[in-house]
Amino acid sequence: MNIKEVARLARVSTATVSRTINGSEKVTPETAERVRRAIEELRFFPNTNARALGSGRSSLYGLIISDITNPFFPELVKSFEDIAVQYGQEVLVANTDYDAARMEICVSRMLQRKVDGVAIMTSEMDERLVDEFSSRGIPLVFLDTGILQKGISNIVVDYPAGIDAAVAHLTGLGHTSISFITGPMRLASARSRRRAFIESLERNGIPMEDSLIEEGDHRMEGGHHAMKRLLEHKHRPTAILASNDMSAIGAMGAISELGLSVPVDISVIGFDNIAISAYTQPALSTVSLPRKEIARQAFRALYDTYQSPAPPAGSEYTIAPTLIIRKSTGPAPALRR
Amino acid sequence: MNIKEVARLARVSTATVSRTINGSEKVTPETAERVRRAIEELRFFPNTNARALGSGRSSLYGLIISDITNPFFPELVKSFEDIAVQYGQEVLVANTDYDAARMEICVSRMLQRKVDGVAIMTSEMDERLVDEFSSRGIPLVFLDTGILQKGISNIVVDYPAGIDAAVAHLTGLGHTSISFITGPMRLASARSRRRAFIESLERNGIPMEDSLIEEGDHRMEGGHHAMKRLLEHKHRPTAILASNDMSAIGAMGAISELGLSVPVDISVIGFDNIAISAYTQPALSTVSLPRKEIARQAFRALYDTYQSPAPPAGSEYTIAPTLIIRKSTGPAPALRR
DNA sequence: CTGTTAGCGCGTTCAC
C-alpha cells in the first residue's frame, strides 16, 4: 500500500496525492476530495520514513530525560508531547538513567533518526556530545546548563528564588536548624540547588555547617538513607529541605520509622511539586517547578530555532519556582512548649 | 554525511559499508576495520529512515499505554525498553489518556512509522482498530483483553488469585465489611478487578451489597472522592480494597483528612505495587503486578511472532500477582477492644 | 492546478 495505488484509484498523479496529504493550497477541492476518498478506501497511511527521507525533515523532536521513573519526568514528557502534537510534530523520548554510557546511546539514537531538535532535560552532558548536534546544525535546548552558543537555548530555573522562599518560610516558623538533602552531586541541577541552599542560609543569617548537608540520589531510597544519617547527628535538625520531592518522600518515611512526626518534630519541604506530593501523609510542602511552562519554553525554543532561516544565537528563558505550603511544615519544636 | 562518503574514505563500495554496519560475515576483517575507522572519523550515523525504507523493517515496536502519569506505566515502559534494546529494537511509546480519539491517533502513528509490532497495554481498543493492524500482518499483544486471533497474543493477569489473597488477608484480620474502589468502568481491566472482588466476597461468604463499591478513576483524585463517599455510609467499612495503588493513595488521604487512621480505623490494600507504595505513610499493603514480567512476556510475544516465518496463532501468557503485606492493614476495629 | 521526474540514504540482489 503506497501513494502510487492511491494515485491510481483517484486517477491523479502521486504528486497530487502528496500535495493533498500535506494540505497544499494548490489542489482543487474536488480532486482533493477524490484523493481523500481513495486514501480512506484503501486505508492508506503515508510512510513516515519515506517522508522524512524525501523531505529532509523528520518532524521529530528528541526529549532526553534522566529517569522516567521519577514522576517529575512523565509530567514533563506529557506536556512536551501535547505541545508538539499541536504543532504537528512528534517526540522521541529517551532516558539516560543518570548514566553516561546510556546518554551516549540516546544521542546516537537521536542522530540516527535525524531529529529536528533535542530538548536535554538532564543536566549532565559532555561537550563532545553537544558538538555532535551543533556541528550538524541541530537545535538544542538545555534545562539548567548555562551553555549558550548558536542554536543552543537554555532554560534557567531561578533556584535561589525558590529555595529562598522555602528557607524564609521555615525561618518564619522559628526554625534555625535546617538541613538539606542534596541530589547526586554529579548532576549540575543538584549542585545548583545545593548552592542556592547554602547561599540562602547565609542571606538568612544562619551559620552553614557541613553536617547540615547529606547527599541523596533524587530517589526515595536516597532520601531515606540521607535522612537516617541526618537523624543520627547530636543536634537533630528541626527542618529539612530536600532537593526534590522524591527525596522528601523518602525522608518522611525515615522520620516516621524512627517514631518521629512530621511536622511536629521535623518540618519537611520538597522541590518539584510532583502530583503525588499533594497526597502524601502529611501533604508535602514544596517548591513548585512548573513542568508545563518548562515544556512549552523548551519546545518553542527548538521550534523557533528550526523554523527560522537564520538560527538565532540561542535564547534564554527563566522559570520562577513558587512555594506551595501544605501540611509538612510547622513551627519549630522549641516554640511549641 | 552518508554511506557514500564513508565508502569513498574507506575506498570501498557502499555495499561493503552497509555490510560491515550490519555485521555481515562476508567482509574481510581488514576492510571492515578500514570501514569502521572511516565511520568513526566522519562521525557517521546511518539514517534510520533510509534503513527502514530499504529493508522493509523498522526495528521499531509500538507501546500503547493509557496514562504515563500513573507510575505503573513508566515502570512498564522502562522494562519494555530495556528488553527491546537488548534485542536491538527500539520502542515508540504513545499514551491514549484513556481517550478513544487519542487512541485513534496512536494507532495511526504506529501505522505510519511502520512498526514491527504493537503492545497494547490499555485494555480498551475497538475491533476496527485491531483490524488495521492484523490486516497488515502486524503482531499485537494485549494486556487483559482476551482477543485471540492469528498474530495476536494476550497476557492474562490472574486477578481472582490476586484479589482473593487480599480478601483472605483481610478476613483473616477479622474484617467483614470490605469495600472496593473500582477504576473507570469503561476499562476492561477495571471491570475484571471489580468482578474478581465480587466473586471473592462470595467465596469468602461475605454478602455483597452495591453500597460496598464506589467508582474511582485509577487516579489519586478519584480514589479520594470515592473514599469520601464510602465514609458517608451509615455502616462504615473497616477495610478498603482499591483497584490500583493510585486510588488507594487517594483513599488514604481522604481517610486521614477525616481524622481517621490507617490501619487502626480502616485497613487499605492497593493493587499494582508501584514503587511509591512502599513509601506512603503508612506503607501500603498491595497486590503486586510484576511489570518486568509483563514487559518481558509482551516483548517476546511480539518478537517471536514477527521473527517466525509462519506466525503462530497467538499465544497466551498468565501473570500471577502476589500479595505484599506492609503497614496499611491491621485487625478489624471490633477486635481491638 | 496537475503531471513528470529526479533524488533522499540505504539494503539488496546479482554479477564479478
Add this chain to the structure above:
DNA sequence: GTGAACGCGCTAACAG
C-alpha cells in the same frame, strides 16, 4: 569477498 545497480515511498522542482 566485493562492487554496480535497482528499488523502497515519498517530496520537490520543473514543466506544462
